[in-house]
Amino acid sequence: MKIVLASGNKGKIEEFKTLLPSCEIVTYKELLGDIEIIEDKDSFKGNAIKKAQSIYDLLKDENAIVISDDSGITVPCINNEPGIYSARYAGENATDKDNNAKLISKLNDKKLEKAKAYYTACIAIVYKSEVYTVHGWMHGTVINKQIGEGGFGYDPMFIPNGYDKTLGQLPYEVKKSFSHRTKALNLALKVLEVIL
Ligand SMILES: O=c1[nH]c(=O)c2ncn([C@@H]3O[C@H](COP(=O)(O)OP(=O)(O)OP(=O)(O)O)[C@@H](O)[C@H]3O)c2[nH]1
Numbered sequence: 001m002k003i004v005l006a007s008g009n010k011g012k013i014e015e016f017k018t019l020l021p022s023c024e025i026v027t028y029k030e031l032l033g034d035i036e037i038i039e040d041k042d043s044f045k046g047n048a049i050k051k052a053q054s055i056y057d058l059l060k061d062e063n064a065i066v067i068s069d070d071s072g073i074t075v076p077c078i079n080n081e082p083g084i085y086s087a088r089y090a091g092e093n094a095t096d097k098d099n100n101a102k103l104i105s106k107l108n109d110k111k112l113e114k115a116k117a118y119y120t121a122c123i124a125i126v127y128k129s130e131v132y133t134v135h136g137w138m139h140g141t142v143i144n145k146q147i148g149e150g151g152f153g154y155d156p157m158f159i160p161n162g163y164d165k166t167l168g169q170l171p172y173e174v175k176k177s178f179s180h181r182t183k184a185l186n187l188a189l190k191v192l193e194v195i196l
């Protein structure tokens with residue numbers, strides 16, 4: 001099965017390829033080049049739909065299967081930040097490093113070494129002009145330092161429930177077994193089974 005992935009995030013692209021070993025994953029940039037999709041909706045779901053729908057419309061192929069992912073980390077005790085703004089927490093062109101530094105300084109402002117946090121992933125599928133969405137979550141603790149090199153984004157600051165190491169330290173197999181993206185993708189596969 002060929003899936004067009006409406007994402008430019010290298011970490012996500014790698015994860016989708018690992019999580020869907022039997023699918024041919026083609027990124028939208030390989031087909032359409034650099035396109036900017038403004039993520040101006042007020043929810044993960046709104047932005048996920050906008051990304052998948054924009055790419056589906058540009059492909060002009062009714063039979064294309066387009067999948068997008070809008071995701072982020074939410075820390076309830078700092079006003080649910082960064083949430084849908086996770087990719088641009090420290091500014092429009094912020095790197096993972098900049099975003100992590102901002103989250104660390106927000107925790108330090110509140111004198112918190114750690115706080116409850118969760119990741120959300122919304123996956124949108126567009127196929128034959130219909131839109132489908134599914135969600136997945138992963139709960140844990142965010143700490144005020146980065147440990148480990150694995151994963152991407154906020155992973156070196158995130159300790160999943162049931163573990164005492166960050167996703168930067170744990171083998172990817174751990175994240176793969178229960179991450180927000182894995183859970184959403186398993187539901188997305190069920191949707192594809194029904195609609196294809
Ligand atoms: O440590 C992390 N482990 C994860 O598993 C994860 N999933 C999402 N995130 C964060 O949330 C932003 C998504 O924002 P986002 O959905 O708009 O994606 P993006 O802008 O990076 O790429 P695109 O898919 O939109 O092209 C990302 O940049 C990351 O900061 C994660 N961080």
Ligand SMILES: [Mg+2]
Binds near residue numbers: 039087
């Ligand atoms: Mg984005």
